[in-house]
Amino acid sequence: MRxxxxxxxxxxxxxxxxxxxLTQVNAKPPYAVAVNLNFIPKTQYANQLLQENDQxxxxxxxxxx
Numbered sequence: 001m002r003x004x005x006x007x008x009x010x011x012x013x014x015x016x017x018x019x020x021x022l023t024q025v026n027a028k029p030p031y032a033v034a035v036n037l038n039f040i041p042k043t044q045y046a047n048q049l050l051q052e053n054d055q056x057x058x059x060x061x062x063x064x065x
Contacts, residue, residue: 018035
């Protein structure tokens with residue numbers, strides 16, 4: 001099934017969870033995740049089911065001054 005991660009198309013197995021997607025794209029912590037502009041708490045990554053055409057943003061914190 002097709003999802004969009006940080007504006008790039010990815011194919012993931014049907015019934016994938018956010019946690020599986022993070023492993024597939026090799027995301028390195030720390031990061032925050034939003035699905036269709038809705039923030040997903042870290043505690044819900046393993047429970048959040050992805051749907052066809054979901055828009056996922058994986059956002060890393062930026063440090064600096």
